[in-house]
Amino acid sequence: MLSINEIKQLVKLVDESSLTEFEYETEQGKIKMKKGGEHTGAPVVSTPTVQAVLPAPQVEAEVATVTPTAPAEDFHVITSPMVGTFYSSPNPESPAFVEVGAMVHEKTVVAIIEAMKLLNDVDADVNGEIVEVLASNGELVEFGQPLFKVRKK
Numbered sequence: 001m002l003s004i005n006e007i008k009q010l011v012k013l014v015d016e017s018s019l020t021e022f023e024y025e026t027e028q029g030k031i032k033m034k035k036g037g038e039h040t041g042a043p044v045v046s047t048p049t050v051q052a053v054l055p056a057p058q059v060e061a062e063v064a065t066v067t068p069t070a071p072a073e074d075f076h077v078i079t080s081p082m083v084g085t086f087y088s089s090p091n092p093e094s095p096a097f098v099e100v101g102a103m104v105h106e107k108t109v110v111a112i113i114e115a116m117k118l119l120n121d122v123d124a125d126v127n128g129e130i131v132e133v134l135a136s137n138g139e140l141v142e143f144g145q146p147l148f149k150v151r152k153k
Contacts, residue, residue: 010022020035021033021034075149075152077148078147078148079144079145080141080145082143083115084140085140085141086135086137086140087119096137097110098111098130098133102130103128103129104124104129104130104150105124105127109122109123110130124148130149130150133147134146134147135147
């Protein structure tokens, strides 16, 4: 967990920045800071969570006019279903399951995640074209980490 001095430094950095919200989480705890509202005194501390509410800075706001644009392409991000090691092919001698430009369907295996000596297939879960590979072969990935970007078809 962060020391009180490190927390104070974070509060100061967030207060001086343009951020309106900041969240930091580890296995030991979570710190969440949010600017706005009235200052309620010292940061609220609960084990293992620390929260601090900062007063809103006095800033004049400009109103921006947003003009409609063409609809964005429909993309889907395939994320890691678990923590483990990302493998792009079934073994080191084999080609990758998919590469940029590959067409996939819902049941297409796009990668393997190894966790606790078990190999788990990662399916595309969508019909489309792989437009970006976001993880490297042999990389440790986290639960929910983006692995592939797919243009839906």
